[in-house]
Every structure is written in structure tokens, then in C-alpha cells.
Amino acid sequence: MKICTALLSIALITGSASLSANDDDKEEATVEVRLAAAKKLLSESSQISLVYVKGLVCPSCAIGIRKNLSKMEGVDKKRFRDGIDMNPETQLVTIALKKDAQIEVKEVLERVDDAGYDAIEKYKLHDGHLDAHKFKKDASVEVVHHTPHK
Amino acid sequence: MNMMPRWSGGWGYEFHYEYRTEDDLLMGSDALFEDFQEEVEVLHMDWVYTWKKEIRITAKLPYVINAEREMPDGSGGKLIQKDDGFGDLRLALPLKKYFNLDGKSGSWTFKPMVRIPLSDKDEYDFYYKEFGTGLGAGYEAETANFYFGIGTGWWIFHGDRPAELHSSVDFGYNFETKKANGAVFWETDLHYEDDESKTLSTGPAFYFNHNDTIHTRVEWKFDLFDHQGILDHGNGDMFKVGIGWVF
Numbered sequence: 434m435k436i437c438t439a440l441l442s443i444a445l446i447t448g449s450a451s452l453s454a455n456d457d458d459k460e461e462a463t464v465e466v467r468l469a470a471a472k473k474l475l476s477e478s479s480q481i482s483l484v485y486v487k488g489l490v491c492p493s494c495a496i497g498i499r500k501n502l503s504k505m506e507g508v509d510k511k512r513f514r515d516g517i518d519m520n521p522e523t524q525l526v527t528i529a530l531k532k533d534a535q536i537e538v539k540e541v542l543e544r545v546d547d548a549g550y551d552a553i554e555k556y557k558l559h560d561g562h563l564d565a566h567k568f569k570k571d572a573s574v575e576v577v578h579h580t581p582h583k
Numbered sequence: 584m585n586m587m588p589r590w591s592g593g594w595g596y597e598f599h600y601e602y603r604t605e606d607d608l609l610m611g612s613d614a615l616f617e618d619f620q621e622e623v624e625v626l627h628m629d630w631v632y633t634w635k636k637e638i639r640i641t642a643k644l645p646y647v648i649n650a651e652r653e654m655p656d657g658s659g660g661k662l663i664q665k666d667d668g669f670g671d672l673r674l675a676l677p678l679k680k681y682f683n684l685d686g687k688s689g690s691w692t693f694k695p696m697v698r699i700p701l702s703d704k705d706e707y708d709f710y711y712k713e714f715g716t717g718l719g720a721g722y723e724a725e726t727a728n729f730y731f732g733i734g735t736g737w738w739i740f741h742g743d744r745p746a747e748l749h750s751s752v753d754f755g756y757n758f759e760t761k762k763a764n765g766a767v768f769w770e771t772d773l774h775y776e777d778d779e780s781k782t783l784s785t786g787p788a789f790y791f792n793h794n795d796t797i798h799t800r801v802e803w804k805f806d807l808f809d810h811q812g813i814l815d816h817g818n819g820d821m822f823k824v825g826i827g828w829v830f
Contacts, residue, residue: 463686488683490727491757492764493792496829497590500795514762514795521727521759524686549589549636551683 470523471556472563480509482528482536485565487551489524497548498526505544507534539572587798587829588633589681597827599627599800605819608654609811614818619661621652621816623709625670627825639677644701645670650709652816669701670710675719689724696736713742730755730766745777745812755790765791772804779812784821800825 471483489495502508503515505528510516512529519526526545528536538555545552554567554577566574588595603623607614626646633639647667656662677694698715705712721734735750755768768788775781788802801824809817 487685488681488688490686490688491725491730492759493587493798494589494688494725496795497588497593500590500593521757547591547636549681550688 467523467525468556468563470520470525472558474525474527475556475558475563478527480530480532480534482530483556484526484528484541484545485553485555486519486524486526486545487553489519489526489550490521492519492521495519495521495548495550498545498550501544501548502526502528502541505536505540507531507536509534537572538568538574542568542572588631589636591633591635593829594632595630595827595829597627597629597825599629599823599825601625601627601821601823603819603821605816607816607818608814609809609817610814611812612808612810615814616655619653619655619816621650621819623650624648625650625709629827636681637679639679641675641677643673643675645710647709650707652707664707666705666707666709671712671715672699672701673697674699677719687724687726689722692719692721692723692734694719694721694736696738698738698740711740711742711744713740713744715740715744725755725757728757730757730768745780747777748775749773750775753788763791763793765789768802770802770804776812779810780815781808781810782806782817783808786821796828796830798827798829800827 467485474481474483486498489498498519499515499517502517503510507530508516509529509531513527516529517526530536542552552568554565557564557566565577567577568574587593601624603625605621606618608616608619624647626648628644628646630642631639646669650666652664653661654664673696675694675696677692680691682689696717696719698711698713698717700712700714702712715738717736717738719734719736721732723730723732725731730753732753733751735748738747740746750773751770753768753770755766757764757766768790769785770788771783771785773781773783784804784806786802786804788800790798790800792798802822804821806817806819811817
């Protein structure tokens with residue numbers, strides 16, 4: 434049995450190593466990385482809402498974010514997984530929206546908080562520049578202009 | 584799999600199969616009787632409900648499929664003793680304080696625990712079959728790439744069992760595939776009993792989150808150091824494989 438368990442452990446580690454080889458280019462989140470990713474996503478996709486969720490680093494712990502946000506009115510569940518894409522490297526949550534749909538900031542804040550995380554701001558492209566709409570406690574937003582380095 | 588469910592109203596259950604074998608009967612750190620084995624198979628059934636993100640309740644019920652140990656019969660031979668059936672039900676109320684930083688998330692945990700025996704004592708019991716109360720505390724933190732967790736739990740029993748302390752230190756590396764994610768861990772456990780027994784075991788674990796509902800885990804641990812305060816089995820290995828569902 435000892436030999437079996439030792440062999441199984443070696444197989445596990447080897448298997449894990451080959452799986453993790455797929456993410457060699459994984460980069461820890463920085464503001465620059467996040468803003469560049471946000472600009473790219475908004476340039477390439479339409480009908481999305483892009484939210485920075487602080488602390489979103491573990492996809493399995495953050496399943497609750499998808500579960501909660503996908504229940505909102507106007508989310509297009511046919512896109513991404515249940516209409517929500519989560520990126521633990523950039524901490525960006527992309528919400529796929531149905532045509533002309535809008536989502537309430539207050540509802541986003543509550544649903545993300547209920548999942549154990551903090552929604553900080555959402556992004557919009559404005560004349561080629563990235564604007565951050567910073568969430569306040571009263572669910573209003575403060576617009577901050579960002580010019581990403583890359 | 585103790586990191587889920589973090590969301591309010593989340594719940595889940597898990598089944599783990601554990602195989603444990605110990606090679607010698609120890610007294611202190613010496614093998615008083617070499618090649619006197621203990622072999623145990625247990626099915627663990629765990630359940631969790633997250634009422635609010637800060638408050639969970641967990642229930643853990645082990646079922647001993649088969650436990651067998653060799654003891655000296657007093658005339659130079661071996662006496663074989665067996666055990667099976669339900670072990671002790673353990674209930675806990677983990678209270679969590681989460682923190683979210685840029686690129687890092689984690690939690691502090693404090694948990695009161697109780698242990699309820701479900702059957703009477705016998706000449707050989709793999710589980711203690713005694714009422715017990717305990718307190719646990721833990722800290723875990725994670726980035727997109729790395730995991731670190733430390734935890735400790737202190738148990739006292741309302742019978743003959745000595746008090747126990749369990750502590751653990753876990754390091755992990757997170758990885759992602761196209762549609763799923765997982766982690767490779769190196770885990771180290773210290774088990775101390777108030778009769779001078781202490782065991783330090785360590786080994787790898789592999790966790791895979793197949794989708795938003797199903798996750799699996801495999802782990803193997805071996806003893807680095809084993810010291811028994813009374814005549815008891817030691818120098819062992821533990822292998823565990825589990826599957827869980829979360830909703």
C-alpha cells in the first residue's frame with residue numbers, strides 16, 4: 434500500500450505540474466495590468482459591464498459572485514458561464530448583458546458583498562480613455578479618469 | 584475544500600474515503616513491537632451550511648468501514664482486534680472574518696466544536712466514543728498564485744481521553760485550466776495528546792474544482808515523527824480521496 438500511495442502521489446504531482454504548465458504566464462494583479470485588461474475587454478466586447486472586485490483571487494471561493502450576479506435582471510446567461518466571467522489575475526468580473534439592459538449599482542454592491550467580496554468600481558470607455566466609476570457606500574458613483582500605461 | 588461555500592445561503596456535502604496504515608506498536612519513540620500493524624478504512628461524510636458569510640455550521644460523521652489492529656497476546660503471538668460502524672459526530676460553528684485586499688483575500692476563523700459519540704465503547708475503538716468540546720482558530724490567505732493557511736484546534740473530553748491539540752500549516756499553488764481550476768498543496772499536521780503522544784505528519788494534496796458544483800481532493804500524508812505516550816500504533820501513512828458538491 435505504501436508503494437501504491439507513493440506512486441499515486443508522484444502521479445498527482447506530475448499531473449498537477451502538467452496542468453499548471455498551462456498558466457506559465459499567470460501574472461499577479463496590479464493596477465496597470467487590471468486597467469490594461471479592462472480597456473482591452475471593453476474595446477473588444479459589447480453589451481458587458483466590467484466590475485473590479487477586490488479580493489477575487491480564488492475562482493472556487495468566488496463561485497458565490499457568479500451565483501449571485503447571474504440572478505440579476507438583464508444578465509445574458511448564454512454568454513460566458515451563466516453570463517459571468519471572473520478573472521482572478523486582474524480581479525475583473527465581466528457581466529454579459531442582454532441588449533439595452535442596465536444593471537443597478539446598488540444590486541451589484543449587495544450581491545458581491547453577500548458573496549464575501551468588495552465591489553470597488555466599474556469601467557467604461559470614453560473617447561478611447563478608460564473611466565472608472567468608483568462605487569460609494571450610498572451606491573452612487575464617482576468618475577475617475579484613468580490613462581493606462583499599456 | 585474548507586474554503587467553500589463563502590456566500591450566504593451556500594451549502595454542500597462531501598464524501599472522503601480514508602485508508603490509514605501504521606506499522607509498529609510504539610512506546611515513546613521506540614517500536615516496542617515491530618510489524619504489529621493497524622489498518623483502517625473510513626468513509627467520512629461532511630456537510631456545511633453558510634448562513635451568512637461570517638457564520639457557518641459544519642457536521643462531520645465518519646463511518647469505519649473496517650479497522651483491524653494487531654496487539655500482543657501475552658504469549659509472544661498476535662491478537663487481532665476489529666472495529667467498524669459510526670464514529671463520533673463532530674459539529675462546529677466556524678465564525679469567519681474575511682478580508683479583501685488588492686490581489687489578496689483571506690479570513691480569520693474562530694470555531695467552537697462539540698463531539699458526540701454514536702455508539703458505546705469497546706475493547707478497540709478507532710474513534711474515541713466520548714463526548715468532547717473544542718475550540719479552533721485559523722488564518723488563511725490567498726493570491727492568484729499562492730495559498731497559505733494555518734490552523735489549530737484544542738479538544739477536551741468528558742471521559743478517559745487525554746486532551747488533544749491539532750495544528751496544521753498548509754502551503755498551496757493555484758493553477759487554472761481553460762474551464763476549471765485547482766491547487767497543489769503541501770500540508771503538515773501536528774497532533775499532540777496530553778499523555779505525551781505527539782505526531783508530526785506531512786504530505787502532498789491535490790484539489791480540483793471541476794465546475795461551480797463538483798470538486799475533488801486527494802491527499803497523502805506520512806509520519807515525520809511519532810512519539811506515543813502509551814502503547815499505541817505509529818509510523819503510519821494516510822491516503823484520502825474525496826468528492827464534494829456545493830450549491
